[in-house]
Amino acid sequence: MIYPFPDIRMARTTSRTGCTSMTPSHRLLGILSLVLGMCFPHAAHAIADGTYQIVAKHSDKCVDVSGASGSNGAIVHQWRCHSGDNQKWQVLAKDGGYRIQAVHSSKCLDVSGVSTADGAMMQQWRCGSGANQRFHIERQSDGSYRIRPMHSGKVVEVGASSAADGANVKQWRWWGGDSQRFAFRKTNTPTAAKAVWNESFDGLSAGSRWFDEPYTEIRNGCGVNGSKCVRMTYVRSSVGSPRIVAEKSLPPAREYTLNYDVMFENGFEFIKGGKLPGLGPNRPTAGCAPIVDDGWSARVMWRRDGEPVIYSYHQNRAKRCGDDFHSSVQFQTGRYQAISLHVKVNDPWSANGLIDLYIDGRKVASHQNVQLREVGGSQTEITKFLLATFFGGSDWSWAPPRTVYARFDNFAVYPGLRVRGAPGR
Missing domain, CATH: 2.60.120.200 (Jelly Rolls)
Known part of the structure; x- marks a missing residue:
């Protein structure tokens, strides 16, 4: 881990932001994390590369590509969990963060329009090099994870904390609610299904x-x-x-x-x-x-x-x-x-x-x-x-x-x- 100042060390406590707290001599950085929504993650890679269902803590529903669409711009929302590949995501460490790629379409989780605004929608898009397709995945004290787009510093959440099927997934500033916390449930690594005919x-x-x-x-x-x-x-x-x-x-x-x-x-x-x-x-x-x-x-x-x-x-x-x-x-x-x-x-x-x-x-x-x-x-x-x-x-x-x-x-x-x-x- 590289810290902003060479003498900084992380304490084993977690603030209400979900960020790791600083030692008392560096409380200013902790205050910055509260104000700016910035984090100093515990480790560069919080989870192993693999294929996962991403499950919202508040609803126990899965992050899902609407209609199993293969198109650029298809909306990402939550839906009751099932076995479809449009609810399976390949997570791969890349360029200091993670790329999150839909199994069914091979397209990437993407913040629409490279927006940094609260409420910007999550969608799938052909994979590129933009920071709006790379994410920090940060373990929280309750064992859940938050997903933070690297370009905006905000976090992925289910809109309005809705528990309904079809509720949109978007980015928002961190406030710590369960609709901003997710489980990564490991699934079998997909192999290309063979046609029966x-x-x-x-x-x-x-x-x-x-x-x-x-x-x-x-x-x-x-x-x-x-x-x-x-x-x-x-x-x-x-x-x-x-x-x-x-x-x-x-x-x-x-x-x-x-x-x-x-x-x-x-x-x-x-x-x-x-x-x-x-x-x-x-x-x-x-x-x-x-x-x-x-x-x-x-x-x-x-x-x-x-x-x-x-x-x-x-x-x-x-x-x-x-x-x-x-x-x-x-x-x-x-x-x-x-x-x-x-x-x-x-x-x-x-x-x-x-x-x-x-x-x-x-x-x-x-x-x-x-x-x-x-x-x-x-x-x-x-x-x-x-x-x-x-x-x-x-x-x-x-x-x-x-x-x-x-x-x-x-x-x-x-x-x-x-x-x-x-x-x-």
């Missing part, structure tokens, strides 16, 4: 049909990075367009994320809507079929003007032909966008499942507290990838005015939550 099309022959479906074609040079893709053809028909449907078996699991990239080619008209791939059990329910206790499906649709929605057949659906859960965004034509569909199957006889839809790493639609199945067993878990894409609908009003095309690339199914922040990632 993936298809990039690079190993398939150009000109071949995917799943032997006649309106599909593997093509060169049409993928996200100039690789191969599958191009779907949508032809006008009396039911919207001919159905492109197939299934791929997956290992049974309670929770998966389906990722894929889609480009609606220029000139694509969305009309009233159409289907996109999703997930289901052994006996997926679709096509306006009645409710059965072991059947369900979770897919994506585009609606009028290209609005992406969650399209779900569940045990309590209001509509015979499936329920929509809407977003406030639109698919764009002429460029790839990343879709992530996160599905968690409920416990039997309970409405505690979920379906979340992300576009380019941003959560855009959600179906919470859903009962997908009535009975248990691996056959009612997620066991199938559902290829389903077509206009419709069931009559000419759903049909495109002419033949249109969409490209798909980089299908992958991962255990748990694994959100794709951008096409090809």
Whole structure:
């Protein structure tokens, strides 16, 4: 430890600021710590490098990247603790402090706008060299830690000492409250989750049909990075367009994320809507079929003007032909966008499942507290990838005015939550 003056030594007491007190001959520095919020930490590195959940003392909730977003500027707030990677942080000693990096996105905890003001929001941002992305982590007398941005000397806190899910995390001058104190709970060092199934099309022959479906074609040079893709053809028909449907078996699991990239080619008209791939059990329910206790499906649709929605057949659906859960965004034509569909199957006889839809790493639609199945067993878990894409609908009003095309690339199914922040990632 290097002190401001060579004859200074730390006493083994802690002031109400949480800073280590000075010997009586240097009380002036203790007063400065009270006035300026400055500290003289016990040690250069208070915790070991590793992967942690960061838990607010006052609420016992976790520091969380909102919506598991992969985007720069995504808000950091508190949320009830769960196993998602958007609540796991890699903490690494760096440049006299620590870098705190979100596991799910590889982006860094960051004080917005390099602000030094009270109330400046915490966010994630691509990692750089700025002091607003480096922090002192200082152990307090009660065993908790405070987190101090190096550029401002203030501390990280949960706003207004709120215990609510979604309360924003920000910086504020140190006042010693429990909303400014955190535990670092060690978690397993993450390893890259392996996909249980993936298809990039690079190993398939150009000109071949995917799943032997006649309106599909593997093509060169049409993928996200100039690789191969599958191009779907949508032809006008009396039911919207001919159905492109197939299934791929997956290992049974309670929770998966389906990722894929889609480009609606220029000139694509969305009309009233159409289907996109999703997930289901052994006996997926679709096509306006009645409710059965072991059947369900979770897919994506585009609606009028290209609005992406969650399209779900569940045990309590209001509509015979499936329920929509809407977003406030639109698919764009002429460029790839990343879709992530996160599905968690409920416990039997309970409405505690979920379906979340992300576009380019941003959560855009959600179906919470859903009962997908009535009975248990691996056959009612997620066991199938559902290829389903077509206009419709069931009559000419759903049909495109002419033949249109969409490209798909980089299908992958991962255990748990694994959100794709951008096409090809």
